[in-house]
Amino acid sequence: MKRKVTLKQIARELDVSISTVSKALRNSIEISEDTRQKVQAFAKLYNYRPNNIALSLKNKKTKTIGIIIPEIVHHFFATVISGIEQVANENGYNVIVCLSNESFDKEVINMEMLANGSIDGFIMSLSKETQLKKDFHHITEVINQGMPVVMFDRITNDVLCDKVIIDDQQAAYDAVDFLISKGFKNIALVTTVDYVSVGKLRTEGYINALKEHGIPVNENMIVKIEDIENSASKIEKLFEENKPDAIFAVNELFAVTSIKLATKRGLKVPDDISVIGFTDGIISEFSTPSITTVSQNGIKMGGAAAKMLIDRLEMEEEEEENEQYKIELIETHLVERESTATL
Amino acid sequence: MKRKVTLKQIARELDVSISTVSKALRNSIEISEDTRQKVQAFAKLYNYRPNNIALSLKNKKTKTIGIIIPEIVHHFFATVISGIEQVANENGYNVIVCLSNESFDKEVINMEMLANGSIDGFIMSLSKETQLKKDFHHITEVINQGMPVVMFDRITNDVLCDKVIIDDQQAAYDAVDFLISKGFKNIALVTTVDYVSVGKLRTEGYINALKEHGIPVNENMIVKIEDIENSASKIEKLFEENKPDAIFAVNELFAVTSIKLATKRGLKVPDDISVIGFTDGIISEFSTPSITTVSQNGIKMGGAAAKMLIDRLEMEEEEEENEQYKIELIETHLVERESTATL
DNA sequence: GAGGCGACCGAAAACGTTTGCGTGTTGAAA
DNA sequence: TTTCAACACGCAAACGTTTTCGGTCGCCTC
Structure with missing residues (x-):
């Protein structure tokens, strides 16, 4: 069992400093062609991959989107996730899925769990219980901490954030x-x-x-x-x-x-x-x-929500100030099948 | 917008060291009752929550399970995720979902993406293309690095790992x-x-x-x-x-x-x-x-897979050595409905 | 031969935690 | 008055990165 190799180990083996290894791997011109070759060859041999967690800590970005939905055993929500995942993936993001099971408490717990650095932003659809209670403090709190939220389908007007809905x-x-x-x-x-x-x-x-x-x-x-x-x-x-x-x-x-x-x-x-x-x-x-x-179209809704979130995540600070919250309408259409006739 | 507060900020405000704050919050007896109270009150006021990423880096554990399935818009897989999520949640784990869309390449990319520290272990079902190619190097590689994998439903005998299937x-x-x-x-x-x-x-x-x-x-x-x-x-x-x-x-x-x-x-x-x-x-x-x-029963399958993975993740090193890979059979039963008659 | 410059590399800080160990202060015992 | 715990706290390392800032050469120029 060969554990994952780190910069430090490569540095030790090749008798150079950690920073040299890091720079060599990122093709910095600071490093001589010679050393670069050596380091890259070694890294390739031992299949070096930068540790995501360390990167997240350093960059204060996890490249991960949190999804909170009432249920997953529900075709519509499954298609939305599918749409989110696709767009997220294209942009180098992962998705982490939490289910509220229509429970207010579980929605709150899940949000708090993810809000502590695990993700960069939320895409969510409200649980029935939350809609009934009209208690959205957990959402506004997250938004106040500077974490963007996109709501879809089951939304509320009591929270200011980006939204994706159908008419x-x-x-x-x-x-x-x-x-x-x-x-x-x-x-x-x-x-x-x-x-x-x-x-x-x-x-x-x-x-x-x-x-x-x-x-x-x-x-x-x-x-x-x-x-x-x-x-x-x-x-x-x-x-x-x-x-x-x-x-x-x-x-x-x-x-x-x-x-x-x-x-x-x-x-x-x-x-x-x-x-x-x-x-x-x-x-x-x-x-x-x-x-x-x-x-x-759940795929479209999910894709639109993911795009909105990622756009906001990758916005520069200045833009962020004067950016308004948007509501995107996904068009629907009637699919005519066998259950309707003409009188 | 009040950003998340860190130990360092609390320490500065209260004019104590970071370690004192950390210990006070964890109720260490090293810290006087007085300081403890003060720190905890302050932390509560500012709603301090430890940063998950930092914890992950320190503990070398993310408390996150990676799921890789061919599709999510498929009732069976959705129920499995539901089962996994439930058991994972009960044990303090999150789940991060990736879809291979039945593509070998996407399966490989997703696994590599997650294997670099983002998760503690995998639960997966093979894509059609992978089954066709019979190329499982991405899976064995991950296992060789010491990351446990549990396969369910669409499995292969060419990989040694825990498995959950029906007969x-x-x-x-x-x-x-x-x-x-x-x-x-x-x-x-x-x-x-x-x-x-x-x-x-x-x-x-x-x-x-x-x-x-x-x-x-x-x-x-x-x-x-x-x-x-x-x-x-x-x-x-x-x-x-x-x-x-x-x-x-x-x-x-x-x-x-x-x-x-x-x-x-x-x-x-x-x-x-x-x-x-x-x-x-x-x-x-x-x-x-x-x-x-x-x-x-997808819920049961997912639950069993999650339990197997978590058990293995929380096993002590010594146990780990002499632990064999297991195959768990989930029982099925016939649900009689309207589409069958007696001749 | 002094000064300058470019090439190459390393030290260290930073991200936010936890924790073992060292240290200073106190009070009481000797 | 000295000595020694007990108590309360801080230092620093560690996790794995990236990046800034210097630093040390050797060589060129005048």
Whole structure:
């Protein structure tokens, strides 16, 4: 077992000083051609690689991005990470991933853990609990210490920082507008409870679309789901009492669950009822029928977030002063599949 | 913007030495009660936290685990990460994730990047290209430098290290055995190309199950898929020429694709044909019909891998010498859903 | 032969910790 | 008054780098 070789060891072997070795390896003109060759040959032979930790300490830069998300077993978040990782890698950064599991406490602990020098900046999406508590002190604290933060998807306006989002309201509007253009008038909404920011915005988009087309909003057509496990009865009640001819669901899990329950009642999708989901994930693509959905490009979101963070990290001090926080909108588009028909 | 405070700054403010501050914070009896109080109060006020990088450099431990996987947009790998992260977190470790995107080169680059001090050990699953090339020098090199590696799922016997796998052959055998017990005799296999280790093992399990029940193995009933995009024609040909009454697919993507193509031909699942998949992911659970599958507990695999790695990392030197490499088998079980019937 | 210059190299500081050991001050015992 | 613990604290090294600032040659110039 040959341990990693250090500058000091090379210096000792070759009977020169540490600084000479360092300079020789970086091709400094201060060092004679002769010594340079010798050192480089030796370094190559012993496969010398500078120690990242020592470099980080010296440069006060870790070249590492911290990601804090609620869950990773969730196609959308996985695609975002994928997008972040790609851009990060292209720029010589690594990513370190922490999961809050939708818990406020774990989000705080993870942030504090990483904020002590392990990373250069954060990319994060809020946990449900954090959104519910509206307590963002852990984030503002980190920002106050000079560590940049980029929030995506589940954001809050109470924190000043760069953000990457989709226009949830517009996207929802477009989806419902699409249904209306297909001739549906009895359109139900399956959404989250209000404190989930994206759920709320999508709900607003739904309402706006109906209003603009002169369709009255019926509160009974709006189902708010807290917990997917216990959602069945609420959705079944919707079918029973309101007989919608179309459903707009704010995520793909709600969409596929709605389809399953509809099928169970003998309703055919899309012949008897059309369904549109949100978030173009595995489920929408592979379930039968495949689901028409608002595609939210996670790769793009992640990439944009990473780019924003790295840009800020590599900004000169002067620029930093007069740089405003930005909000980047990632465009969405409707992917039409089998779960929608024309009335 | 108040920058992070260091020992040095506290020392200067309080007019004591750095070592006094350090010892006071660690409650050393060397320091008087008085000074201790003063230092701790000051540290608390300014929210002092030791710098992780400096600690890493000193202790030669980063308390960070490197994960290298082919993809993250893949439910199974996401669950594994989730399992790793949980166990790692409980033990005070962070995880840093790198994706090889099934590329040998990227796998090598990522490993080299992390091996230079950034992490204490690796948990990894091989990329397809690496499995194809059978070139593992980057892994053995890392191990030779004294950095522990735990491989999971896509492993190789050419590298000596701890491993976490499922008994792929047995699990496949059980799945096919289940189909046979339901009365099926015309069982097709949709699998990967041979160099993917798990695909090969599952294929062997399929063959064994048939043989043990005296069912002849028909090569035409075995479809090997290289690329999911171009798989349709091969599977369609299978339906056309061999009319299987059941299909065993070695992953859920192959299973759902088979179902889709069957449905397209007018075959009803499970009335006309039964399908069993592998890997219990989102698709199996939510597609219609939901898919009977061999459940491969990613969370458990990840947790076991993390535990093995951490155990080894925290082993004393003496133990380390006579410690053998272990292979841990994670049990699988069949989840029966709607895609299988009794003949 | 003195001064200057360029080529080549080393010492040391710095990043932020921890820790073994040395040292000064005190109080009490002799 | 001397001696010796005990106590409280500081010094310095160490982890592995990079980089600034000198320093020592040898050679050239006048």
